[in-house]
Amino acid sequence: MSPPAPLMRAVVATAGGALRLSRVPPPSASPSQVLLAVAATAVNRADLLQAAGRYPPPDGVTPVLGLEAAGTVMGTPPAGSGLARGDRVVALLQGGGYADVAAADVGCVLRLPPGWGGDDWAVRGAAVMEAWVAAYQVLLLGGCVRPPAAAAGGGPPPPPIEGTAPWGGSPPLPPRSPPPRSVLVTAAAAGVGTAAVQLAAAHFGVPVVIGSAGTPSRRAAVAALGATATVPRPPAAAPAADASPDAPPPPPPPCAYTDGVRAAAPGGVVDLLLDAVGGGGAWAAHPPLLAPDARWVLYGALGGARAATPAVPAALLARRVSLLATTLRGRPAAYRGGLVAAFGREVLPSMAAFPKGGRLAPVVHTVMRLDDVAAAHELVASNAVVGKVVLRVADP
Known part of the structure; x- marks a missing residue:
């Protein structure tokens, strides 16, 4: 008998709205997706609504919370994607970012420019995709x-x-x-x-x-x-x-x-x-x-x-x-991919130059651990946040 597949950490909401950090099987990637080893994600208002049962994920999308992620490419990406194993990337997701591994549509993934963010590349990257796109x-x-x-x-x-x-x-x-x-x-x-x-x-x-x-x-x-x-x-x-x-x-x-x-x-x-x-x-x-x-x-x-x-x-x-x-999460993949591609051409290079001559920068209010996700949701709900609350999933 082959050994059981390794489990990963992931955050899902219970029927009563409580957040639970569970051990679940990692996702598999479709032919148009790539798997990411998530280093950091960020909390969005939509996550709070989903946890409260007021914003369910689109049909076929994982119930794991999280609409964006920064991480590294796992395995062999689809041919023609322009991605390679180990690339540092950011991704716009329909769900699944609050986890060790996430599956992302290749059209909604951007490779981070060289030198992006230094040691905090994942924290800065996690605060980009949902808010800025x-x-x-x-x-x-x-x-x-x-x-x-x-x-x-x-x-x-x-x-x-x-x-x-x-x-x-x-x-x-x-x-x-x-x-x-x-x-x-x-x-x-x-x-x-x-x-x-x-x-x-x-x-x-x-x-x-x-x-x-x-x-x-x-x-x-x-x-x-x-x-x-x-x-x-x-x-x-x-x-x-x-x-x-x-x-x-x-x-x-x-x-x-x-x-x-x-x-x-x-x-x-x-x-x-x-x-x-x-x-x-x-x-x-x-x-x-x-x-x-x-x-x-x-x-x-x-x-x-x-x-x-x-x-x-x-x-x-x-x-x-x-x-x-308008919303973004439920848009067709072609729409989201085209928007991400335009953002990657037109905006991301200016963000990469920050703070040396760049004009645009993600605003990070605080960084918390994935284990502290419930406290992170409470902080966002308090309306005291400026910018994003980032959840660090793995050490850089």
């Missing part, structure tokens, strides 16, 4: 393009193909408006927010970048990342449930959030809203802050699901606002 996606969906001086060779970027996403393929998009000259980022101190502020300011060259965060210290951190102005978090109160559809909206009460945005934005309105809050009072607060033909990209619902108000549709129509809702 998601931020890159929402900025592209919001119409951002690199200014001509930043394009390869110093020339202008290629003209966009009307009706398609800038990274090619899917999804279809309406004809482009001019690139935004101002952007408002909610939850700007969170993982995606810290990436979006940096990308908007330093990569896409948006002149006005406004970031919202809940405390003075978190707003100071957002300002240090390149935001031209910071404001408090959006109002939390949801609209009254008994508001009549025919009644005119009441005059808005004084609000540090809306007043701060109006003071910081040219003309008191923004061209692009990157919104991770969605519900609560933010849903009603945002339409008056949007310029004609603005884009509102909704990629989270930290404010809760209850956001019904009769004033919002009329306000969006009056300003011809495009409301786009």
Whole structure:
């Protein structure tokens, strides 16, 4: 009888939402995947939702938590992948990052540039893929393009193909408006927010970048990342449930959030809203802050699901606002792979140069062990984190 296959450590959530570090068989790779020896992963809000039973993994995806990983390539990667055994890589995952071994689609794996991060290469790498690729996606969906001086060779970027996403393929998009000259980022101190502020300011060259965060210290951190102005978090109160559809909206009460945005934005309105809050009072607060033909990209619902108000549709129509809702985890492999490839070409080289001349850097709030995953989730849930909480899985 052959010896049993070795088991690996992996974190799964119980039916009651508790996190359990278990010993399970390692995953096997499909012909389009590669196995990674995970050195580090990071905690995302989606992990908290999955543990609570509110964000199940896509069909056929492992229940092991974790949407990103940094590690080394195991075995023999698929031919044509450009990867080799032992390569240091980062990967965007649909699940499985909280484990010793993860299976990743080859199109969602990027080899880290030489010299990346020094001894902390895995910690820095683990804080990249979910937050930065998601931020890159929402900025592209919001119409951002690199200014001509930043394009390869110093020339202008290629003209966009009307009706398609800038990274090619899917999804279809309406004809482009001019690139935004101002952007408002909610939850700007969170993982995606810290990436979006940096990308908007330093990569896409948006002149006005406004970031919202809940405390003075978190707003100071957002300002240090390149935001031209910071404001408090959006109002939390949801609209009254008994508001009549025919009644005119009441005059808005004084609000540090809306007043701060109006003071910081040219003309008191923004061209692009990157919104991770969605519900609560933010849903009603945002339409008056949007310029004609603005884009509102909704990629989270930290404010809760209850956001019904009769004033919002009329306000969006009056300003011809495009409301786009997006996620990343459930996208087809071709979409995720194309987005990762574009990110690897356009953004990762600038991140690799940090801190020697680079402009972009992942923000790591703290590093914890995989065994401390429950405490790491509690820390992220506390809303006291700036950037990412990284889980070290193996010693470098």
